[in-house]
Amino acid sequence: MNIVERVDLRNFRCHDEFLLDCPQATTLIVGENGSGKTSVLEAIYLALRGKSFKGVDREILRRGAEFYRAEISLADSKKVIIRYDGSKKSFEIDGKKSLRLPKRERYPVVLFEPDDLYLVGSSPSRRRDYFDELFQQISDLYGAALAKYKKALKQRNDLLKEETVSADDLFSWNVMCAHYGAEVLHRRVENLAKINELLTENYRSIAKNEDTCALHYLGEEVDENTYMQILERNFERDVYLGHSSFGPHRDDYEFVFNDKKADGSASRGEIRSMILALKFIEARILEKEVGKRPVVLLDDIFSELDESRQRHLVDNFKDYQMIITSTAAPDMMAVNKEL
Ligand SMILES: Nc1ncnc2c1ncn2[C@@H]1O[C@H](COP(=O)(O)OP(=O)(O)OP(=O)(O)O)[C@@H](O)[C@H]1O
Numbered sequence: 001m002n003i004v005e006r007v008d009l010r011n012f013r014c015h016d017e018f019l020l021d022c023p024q025a026t027t028l029i030v031g032e033n034g035s036g037k038t039s040v041l042e043a044i045y046l047a048l049r050g051k052s053f054k055g056v057d058r059e060i061l062r063r064g065a066e067f068y069r070a071e072i073s074l075a076d077s078k079k080v081i082i083r084y085d086g087s088k089k090s091f092e093i094d095g096k097k098s099l100r101l102p103k104r105e106r107y108p109v110v111l112f113e114p115d116d117l118y119l120v121g122s123s124p125s126r127r128r129d130y131f132d133e134l135f136q137q138i139s140d141l142y143g144a145a146l147a148k149y150k151k152a153l154k155q156r157n158d159l160l161k162e163e164t165v166s167a168d169d170l171f172s173w174n175v176m177c178a179h180y181g182a183e184v185l186h187r188r189v190e191n192l193a194k195i196n197e198l199l200t201e202n203y204r205s206i207a208k209n210e211d212t213c214a215l216h217y218l219g220e221e222v223d224e225n226t227y228m229q230i231l232e233r234n235f236e237r238d239v240y241l242g243h244s245s246f247g248p249h250r251d252d253y254e255f256v257f258n259d260k261k262a263d264g265s266a267s268r269g270e271i272r273s274m275i276l277a278l279k280f281i282e283a284r285i286l287e288k289e290v291g292k293r294p295v296v297l298l299d300d301i302f303s304e305l306d307e308s309r310q311r312h313l314v315d316n317f318k319d320y321q322m323i324i325t326s327t328a329a330p331d332m333m334a335v336n337k338e339l
């Protein structure tokens with residue numbers, strides 16, 4: 001059964017008016033560069049997750065327009081309407097208005113963008129953001145702990161920049177950082193273990209060989225007490241640096257291929273297969289943990305994959321609703337919508 005049934009946009013990025021029906025399990029949106037394909041996925045993501053994956057409302061509002069409106073019709077006659085008038089945004093779900101999309105109304109999404117294919121060799125902060133986003137989808141508790149950690153960390157860092165800061169001044173922020181930081185660390189390691197359980201098996205089903213792959217957490221999982229001790233021990237160093245040198249905000253994720261760091265040892269094709277495997281696993285884990293089958297948004301991904309990987313992608317997601325954008329219609333699917 002489809003989750004997203006219809007997308008109706010007004011003044012959303014380059015679209016003054018745009019309507020898309022999604023009657024089939026797979027919807028293909030074909031259009032030239034700059035015709036507004038990614039923007040349609042952005043609107044769907046906004047309705048399902050409550051935020052955009054690429055910009056803020058000011059950027060989304062069509063140049064020169066006074067408001068935008070995105071109405072997304074979902075299964076069971078549910079309707080999400082997002083309005084923005086240049087300063088205020090609201091979500092309306094079946095007639096009920098709120099400033100944010102309520103957590104219970106959120107729906108899991110697997111978004112696959114060409115940029116994801118470069119995750120293995122990109123910056124630590126990009127990888128942290130990537131997994132933070134995924135883990136937040138898996139559990140609201142991760143998102144809540146991360147938000148509180150970031151808030152406490154900012155306060156601690158602000159104090160560290162002051163000239164006369166003492167260890168006592170930091171105490172209450174150390175407590176908060178240790179409490180939420182330890183929770184973030186624990187949940188990251190726990191989620192990574194779930195991914196690792198499935199990674200090699202999924203990779204092999206794509207690559208059809210005996211290679212192995214894994215994701216390693218580059219950071220130390222510590223309990224709250226040890227965390228607190230580390231922060232206290234680091235006092236002088238952190239004052240000198242002007243920021244907190246320990247914590248999940250500094251950690252990274254390493255892709256490992258046949259027991260070696262994948263970046264630098266695995267081929268481009270092998271890395272692509274690893275990311276493909278990761279996407280399949282995301283869908284499986286989200287479905288299991290959230291209890292809802294995610295919607296799969298594939299933004300311009302086909303041109304990046306060879307035919308066998310394209311087929312694998314379609315096969316693996318055949319039980320999911322897929323909304324796919326492309327500049328050219330892949331042979332294997334019928335075109336539903338031309339921009
Ligand atoms: N607020 C805005 N008002 C008007 N136009 C905008 C706004 N924001 C973005 N655009 C333009 O909208 C167009 C559509 O962008 P979008 O990324 O959705 O296109 P696309 O079809 O995905 O392109 P590509 O194939 O290159 O990925 C772009 O030309 C962009 O410059």
Ligand SMILES: [Mg+2]
Nearest residue numbers: 037038299300
């Ligand atoms: Mg695009």
